[in-house]
Amino acid sequence: MIILKHILAVGLFLSMFFTLSAQEAEQLFKTNCASCHTIGKGKLVGPDLQNVHSRNDEQWLLKWVKSSQSLVK
Numbered sequence: 001m002i003i004l005k006h007i008l009a010v011g012l013f014l015s016m017f018f019t020l021s022a023q024e025a026e027q028l029f030k031t032n033c034a035s036c037h038t039i040g041k042g043k044l045v046g047p048d049l050q051n052v053h054s055r056n057d058e059q060w061l062l063k064w065v066k067s068s069q070s071l072v073k
Contacts, residue, residue, distance in 0.1 A: 036045040052061065064071055 033049075037047065037049050038044055040048065040050040042048055056064070060071075
């Protein structure tokens with residue numbers, strides 16, 4: 001249940017860019033994010049996304065989601 005809540009939280013974050021249902025957000029996460037990220041299960045290739053909003057501000061997160069490579073440079 002906690003994992004579902006976090007998936008929904010990520011979906012809500014992504015919904016700032018798109019109008020998504022919870023099911024669409026979950027599928028988007030599974031398709032595009034889950035191969036590298038977990039939510040509350042530790043680091044995979046990329047960082048664990050649990051509480052990501054407490055590690056970075058919203059402006060930074062938006063930039064990262066839109067174009068991570070521009071921030072890496």
